[in-house]
Amino acid sequence: MNRTLIILIVLAAAGVALSLATGPMGWNAPHRVIMYLRLPRILLAITAGASLAVSGCVLQSVLRNPLATPYTLGISAGAGVTAGFIILSGISLPIFLVYLSGTAGALLASTLTWFLAGRGQRDPSGLILAGVTVNLLGASVLLLIEYMSPASRLVEIIRWMMGDLAVAGYRRVLFLLPFLVAGMVPALLKTGTLNQFLTGTEIAESRGVNTVRERFLLLVAAAILAGGAVGAVGPIGFVGLIVPHTMRRLVGGDYRKLLPLSALGGAVLMLWADIFSRVVISPAELPIGVILSLLGGPFFLYLLIKKPRL
Amino acid sequence: MPELIFQNFSAGYSADTTAVSGVSMKIAGGSVTAVIGPNGSGKSTLLKGIMSFPGVYSSGSVTLDSLDIHSMNRNERAVRIAYLPQSPPVPAGLTAIETVLLGRFPHRSAWSGDSSGDVKIALDALEMVGATHLADKFTDEISGGENRLVNLAAVLSQRTEVILLDEPGSSLDYGHAAQLWELLSKLAEQGIIILATTHRIEMSGNAFDKVLLLSEGRSLAFGEPENVFLSGDLLSSVYKTPMKVRRSSPEGSWIVFPGGAE
Incomplete structure (x- = not known):
């Protein structure tokens, strides 16, 4: 674990330094460029990456499914529908409300998933089935919105779905911060409970976990984390799948280590993916979502096939 | 020594149907009790009902040292009763x-x-x-x-003082199954109450002190193994096949001959 922690800290520090220097004129860029364009972008990458990774990490335990991601609750589709609708309608909203619309869609979708999963105990398979249904419904509504959109708006919707970290100032980071705190604190406090969920509902119950209540609280925490991140940077889901998996390979499945290291891992991955997105076709940028899938996909496949362990 | 007392205990998966009912028995610390019965007779549901898992309904009472275990909070119960499901x-x-x-x-x-x-x-x-x-x-x-x-x-x-095990011997080879039942006997000697469901009476040697026989969701018999196994043709009628059960020696292992051949 210590080795992984050190590597992650070094990668984070190097990523921050490199990211600050990436762009026209490198380190010699005007102070304002560094402080108002590059630094907030770094903070956004770190906070969004940590949020998405922890969200996926929590869901993989609570839903006891290694393929669970923030999207499993229908979050991406929900955010896509509300953001798509706002872009299509051409309503001019204050910027905070634009972010909030994505988040609201994400949270509404996860609420819908919760209710569709049935009454009573809501076991993991019921929740996953409901989430898949909500995702399909949302994706269809989004397609309908795209079909009805004029070309210029269509491009805007598609670009939004690819994710975006370009910022001027700290508004997006400030927007994300309360969601980060509200989701991260309960997740960190409940790492012991997350460990118990790994052994199944019955054993967790027999050891004193109120599984119905704790599952609900942890799902809310995961939805808040992912919802906040999706509102701020668009639906980038891959982080929530790949980071907890990688960390589980490196430090094991004990959530008391896994969860904080996934937060750090998510931040590092997003930071580096952002650097790549800015240098590959510099001075233009590639969408962060595309970079993450292109870099992350093969790496993830390697992990699944080779199963390396430290 | 702890004491676990069941009074007309029933459990099931909805409020108006029961998968197992009418269980009344008293189990003292220091004993291993085997819960036997055909598939679907309610063995696992009995254990889940004791644990009052989400989605499991129960009625009647189970008390541990005069304390109703369903009135304990989860943590109080968890430090006194442990449970192992069939395939976690x-x-x-x-x-x-x-x-x-x-x-x-x-x-x-x-x-x-x-x-x-x-x-x-x-x-x-x-x-x-x-x-x-x-x-x-x-x-x-x-x-x-x-x-x-x-x-x-x-x-x-x-x-914990009470350990509930659902088919603990399944998926164990002869050696480990023998070790398991020996271990359960040893734990019981320390005063722990062991309640284990099993399909394989013969795999448990002579480890259990009491037997609860369930059939079609009803408690049919509870008592010393001799009294349950050797009382007429009870097992044959429950398992719907001729059954012969005997001991290898007066204190020895139980041997079961399903199908009637010996």
Whole structure:
């Protein structure tokens, strides 16, 4: 674990330094460029990456499914529908409300998933089935919105779905911060409970976990984390799948280590993916979502096939 | 010695139907009780009903030392009663010792680390089930039977007065099954109440002191094994096949001949 922690800290520090220097004129860029364009972008990458990774990490335990991601609750589709609708309608909203619309869609979708999963105990398979249904419904509504959109708006919707970290100032980071705190604190406090969920509902119950209540609280925490991140940077889901998996390979499945290291891992991955997105076709940028899938996909496949362990 | 008393206890998966009903019995500490009966007779539901899991309805009462266990809060219950289901999921990315340490959860706060005392209890538990060599192996890389032993060690590390086991011997080979029942006898000697469902009377040697026989969701008989096994053709009628049961010697293992051939 210590080795992984050190590597992650070094990668984070190097990523921050490199990211600050990436762009026209490198380190010699005007102070304002560094402080108002590059630094907030770094903070956004770190906070969004940590949020998405922890969200996926929590869901993989609570839903006891290694393929669970923030999207499993229908979050991406929900955010896509509300953001798509706002872009299509051409309503001019204050910027905070634009972010909030994505988040609201994400949270509404996860609420819908919760209710569709049935009454009573809501076991993991019921929740996953409901989430898949909500995702399909949302994706269809989004397609309908795209079909009805004029070309210029269509491009805007598609670009939004690819994710975006370009910022001027700290508004997006400030927007994300309360969601980060509200989701991260309960997740960190409940790492012991997350460990118990790994052994199944019955054993967790027999050891004193109120599984119905704790599952609900942890799902809310995961939805808040992912919802906040999706509102701020668009639906980038891959982080929530790949980071907890990688960390589980490196430090094991004990959530008391896994969860904080996934937060750090998510931040590092997003930071580096952002650097790549800015240098590959510099001075233009590639969408962060595309970079993450292109870099992350093969790496993830390697992990699944080779199963390396430290 | 703890005492577990069932009074007209019933359990099921909806408010108006029962999967097992009419269980009345008194089990004292220091004994192993086997719950037997055909598939679907309500053995597992009985244990789930005792644990009052979400989605399981129960009526009647179960008291531990005169305290209704359904009025205990979850944590009070968890430090007194442990439970092992038939086939629990294998936790991803945990070693055997980490899995066993999860059994210490009711004894500490939700996010605290493992104390050296916890680690010692977990290692002792692994030793008791004969699985010390598995301590640092990942549970998703060991066999089903070995995982059974690790799960059993986790239950032991919970250090409770009552242990409920659902088919503890399934997926164990002859050697490990014999060891398991021997271990359960030893635990009972320490005053612990063991209640275990089983399909294989013969695999448990002479480990159990009492037998509860269930059939089609009803409690048919409870008592000394001799009284249940050797009372007329009770087993034959319950299992719907001619059954012969005898002991290898007056104190020896039980031997079962299903189908009637000997």
